[in-house]
Amino acid sequence: MKTFVFFALCLIFLSCAPIKTETLNNKNDYQETASQAYSTGLGNLCSTKKECIEYCKTNRGRCESYCRDKEIELCKLIFQEKPGDLGPQDNKGCKSTGTVTFTSPPMKIDQIELIEPIGLMIGGHVTPIDHGYYYAKNWIPGSNREDPSVFVDVLSPATGVVTSVQSMPQEYASSSIGDYRIVIHHTCSFYTIYIHVNQLSEKLQAIVDRGKTTKVEAGEMIGRAPGFDFSVHNDDITLPGFIVPETYSGEPWKLHNVDMFDFFEEPIRTQLLDRNIRQKEPRGGKIDYDIDGKLVGNWFEENSNGYEGKKEYQRGQGYWKTHLSFAYDGLDPELIIVSMGDYNGEAQQFAVKGNTPDPKDVDKTTGMVKYELVSFDYFTEEDKLWGRQTFAKIKKAYGNEHIDGTVLVQMLDDRKIKFESFPGKKASEVSGFTEKAKMYTR
Incomplete structure (x- = not known):
């Protein structure tokens, strides 16, 4: 799924048209030097309080990247909170409770090339992804x-209140034109989230990064993009397959994911499902696989602060290095996937040679388990190899023959495992754990 890696590495913020933005050609443009540490500005970005406040209104992503994890009074003044900290979804301005029926698609039906459901694991999205993807025609995903x-x-x-419009940090920006995360509360507990919207409507541009709200109607244009992330959440429902909810305090909305198709009225629901490449039930995908006492599901390196990652990652790029998941493919749940945040220095996903043993059957009585890792691909319903760029109905995911490496895992307790990866080695070449083995918990 390498085609989608960059697009899928979405978190939470950005900067966009029609606001004028600057292209960052050199990351040192916003790095602090020793002499600038005590200045009245923000490094090379701006030099005075007034200048910085104005600059950061239209270049918030760059300012957030500079301010992250720094104790600078000007940063506190500009952001009024720690940059990058979303916390629970603020529902200020909302009305009513319960769910609503969606009467408009997020993208016009005739413009949709393909839709991917929740539950994929791609690159730094080590645990199953809590949002789906919409891709427009005449655009190559990830390009x-x-x-x-x-x-x-x-x-x-549907009608709702836009409760948050935030520009993405520089390191997660998908375009120099702009990149935004939008939250729409349709009721006080039922909301949709869009990420990687590259241009905002005039109405939303007026409130971006300012903590204000605005009402929108069903079918109203809120922005423009060639593709975007989309998810639906209901705070009145908590997914049962996250056995330690506190682990996800950094992204609490994922605990409340609901099916991304089920709330659309007909014929819209059927029309959207017709562009969904996943054919296996549930068509909308699944992200919560934890079973207490079993290997299946998400794991986090011991003492690494759960989903949020170690403090030194600052919720920036690399926070996923301490993530590990034994789950099932997002398009064909019959295929076991081992998803690692740090496999030979990179976040990678593999199928399992022989597709066994099933992680839902592995427990502390099983002993050490060796999984040989193989790459994987997809067959369409026409029994053709899927090229991963255009629409197709996915019939089956399958593991390839070449062994890329082996992982060794053992459940020590119901919520603790020992894990080690051996890139480039077959199972027969792995006799046991070494001093490089790590503990993971949940």
């Missing part, structure tokens, strides 16, 4: 987002 002519309208699915 350049610098040409607005390929952008299409992003639509609100």
Whole structure:
């Protein structure tokens, strides 16, 4: 799924048209030097309090990247909170409770090339992803987002209150044009989240990064992009397959994911499912696989602060290095996937040679388990290899023959495992754990 790696590495913020933005050519442009540490500005970004406040209104992503984890009074003044800390979804301005029926698709039906459901594992998205993906026609997923002519309208699915419009940090920006995360509360507990919207409507541009709200109607254009992340959440429901909810305090909304198709009225629901490449039930995907006392599900390196990652990662790139998941493919749940945040220095996903043993059957009585790792691909319903760029109905995921490496895992207790990866080695070449083995918990 390498085609989608960059697009899928979405977190939470950015900067966008019609606001003028600057292209960052050198990351040192916003790095602090010793002499600047005590200045009245923000490094090379701006030099005075007034200048910085104005600059950060239109370049918030760069300012957040500079301020992250720094105790600078000007940063505190500009952001009023720690940059990058979303916390629970603020529902200020919402009305009513319960769910609503969506009467508009997020993207016009005739402009949709394909939809991917929740539950994929791609690159730094080590645990199953809590959002799906919409891709427009005439755009290659994961490719350049610098040409607005390929952008299409992003639509609100129902009436609601936009409670958050945040620009992505520089390191997660998908385009120099802009990149935003939008939350729409349709009731006080039922909301949709969009990520990687590259241009905002005039209405939303007026409130971006300012903590204000605005009402939108069903079908209203809220922005433009060639593709975007989309998810639906209901705070009145908590997924049962996250056995330690506190682990996800950094991204609490994922505990409340609901099916991304089920709330659309007909015929919209059927029309959207017709563009969904996943054919296996549940069509909307699944992200919560934890079973207490079993290997299946998500694990986090011991003393690494759960999903949020170690403090030194600052919730920036690399926070996923301490993540590990034994789950099932997001398009064909019959295929076991081992997803690692740090496999030979990179976040990678593999299928399992022989597709056994099933992690839901592995417990502390099983002893050491060796999984030989293989790459994987997909067959379409026409029994053709899927190219991963255009729509197809996925029939089956399968593991390839070449062994890329082996992992060794053992459940020590119901919520503790010992794990080690051996890149480039077959199972027959691995006799046991070494001093490099790590403990993971949940």
